[in-house]
Amino acid sequence: MIIGIPKEIKDQESRVAIIPGAVAELVKSNNKVLIETGAGVASGISDDDYRQAGAEICDKASDIWQKAEMIYKVKEPMKEEYKYFRPGLILYTYLHLASNEELTDELIKNEVTGIALETVQVDGKLPLLRPMSEIAGRMAVQEGAQYLTKPKGGRGILLQGVPGVRPANVVIVGAGTVGTAATRIAVGMGARVTVLDVNIDALTELHNIFPDKIETLYSNPLNIEEAVRNADLVISTVLIPGARAPQLIKEEMVKQMKEGYVIVDVAIDQGGSTDLTKGRPTSHSQPTFVEYGVIHYAVANIPGAVAMTSTYALSNATTRYAKAICDLGLRRACERFPELIKGINTYKGFVTYEPVAKDTDYEYRQLNIDQ
Template identity: 40%
Template sequence: MIKKLGIPKEVKKDEGRVSLIPEHITQFTGLADIFVETNAGLGSGFTDEDYQSAGAKIVPTAHELYDISEIICKVKEPQEQEFELLNSSHVIFGYLHLASNLSLTKMLIEKKLTAIATEMIMDEDEYPLLIPMSKIAGNLAVQKGMQFLEYSSAGKGLLLSSISDERNSKVTVIGCGEVGKSSIHKSIQIGAFVTAIDVNENILKELKNKYGENISTHISGSDEATEAIRTADLVVGAVLLPGRKPPIVVTQEDINQMEKGSVIVDVAIDQGGCVEGVTPNTHSEPFEIRNGVIVSAIANLPGAVPKTSSIELSTNLQKYVDNLLIENWFEEYSKSENLKPSLQIHSGLLLSEEVAESLSLSLSKLV
């Protein structure tokens, strides 16, 4: 039986990405009818005509797309204006980050639909759909930090990049996974001195061996780490616990001790944030100022570069869509060690241990 897969236009504020680009949907011919909401790809540089040429059918409204489609292939989690469009026959396939969103989780449970968090798909102990967005976010964290340090943004008026042999700017990166490593590499490339903070000594040793005198490393929670946070020009919070809320690694007291005009970019905001008291920002209102320190927590940071992000996302996402297009897809999906962690809600049941623990909800198991 041919499945019906819908690609909606993202409605999250300042979100221009699209889940699948035209060149990646042709492979599903014969397996699924592809429906694309009009202008869904426009923010990423793909027109309705591009999708039609690839074999998709363009529908004029979100209501019609959701009514027709069984599988809703999204970038970001459903927004409030989309809630009424969802029903129990839907399979939502996208970045959900439920561990920081109690109201969304409860709504998805009440709808009795199936919700698959693509950020939790695994392949040989890695998260192939999280890695490309993490690398983009790590680069953008430094790029945004450079912008916010400018005088016009109420920053301290410091050029993060080096124009001489003097390294006159300091970047502290907390959490050295894919986001952190990308931020570290970008910062060193432009000539900043970097301090890396992590709980894993082996990762810190690898970074020290790679970058030598351009980097210092400290174990998270140490006095040296605290000092590195408080004296930095730019702090990048890049802590990630897959599927769970991250710990608070930058406190309000840390912020109070920082020089006015310094910048903090919390890249962990999609999972709840790693800066004390942080609330999500948008690309159009990208930061708040606390005690003279700029704190930015843009929830969909890779959305700043939707064309780059959509191509990277679609390139990886396409490899997993066909798992939903076979007749007994749920039985096979739920038995796969790599795919099962992403199957978070089904028929009113919360199946994710990480989400249940983070939100203090009851965990269910499939029988």
């Protein structure tokens, strides 16, 4: 198969989908890998590194898109890339279609096979989303701590405090992969940490990991309102695989927060998990907006800021399935790795992942891959 890796064009998206070691694996099994000039530079990977691994370097993105049978990306295609869509093209990337009806429309209209990394599931877990969730959770605290400082417009609070002065109160909504990673960093930085979730087992696990270091609360509207009202930094991590995120943090709750406090919405890729960030993603160029005096950080590609770490973590997770698709074809790859089936969000003009169909008002069609 011919695999194409175009350079990412989303605002300050510095990651690239593949590392040289993965290129060598694909080439070894008689696949052809096309990589756009400079695609890996921001992640510390030169064109020569890719050439030595067996890739062919192309000067134009159009050559990549037109020649490749499978496009292997990090982020969802931008509008400028829709013109390259065609029937039978396999797109292997993070798609987040539930919050992007325009992209869904284009994939359906052009009969593109859209494989969403974020919905591949193994025993209810998301192995291809997990490494980026780990990074986003860690960075959420790091970014939130910056925006609590005066030069960034915050109230002027040091996250860990000093002797005689209380540390910041960090509230984390969600105890999944992102929430756990955020908790680890917030505790490590010396903050007072409260974690909310409806999953008592997840809260118990966090309590056992951080005994006497955190407070855990069952997630309901009353507890969320009280926690948010008293928070210096709120990190919202709510995730329903492939579906739009629910808005658990309401506008009225934000109004009760003090000026200069911060909300970080890590679920913005799935549409946003607060009333005020819903459908309002920010970028690394303009990472925040202010409502009711509260700073909202809603960057849709948080891990892109640490591209050298993120690229290797991402490629390590996704290469196995990319190689299976290229070596075996899509049908046999799904037979070998059934978890790929839930990753296929669009196929031959239909939405084949039910949560996306529900959120985009498309008819859901059960996947039936041709022989």
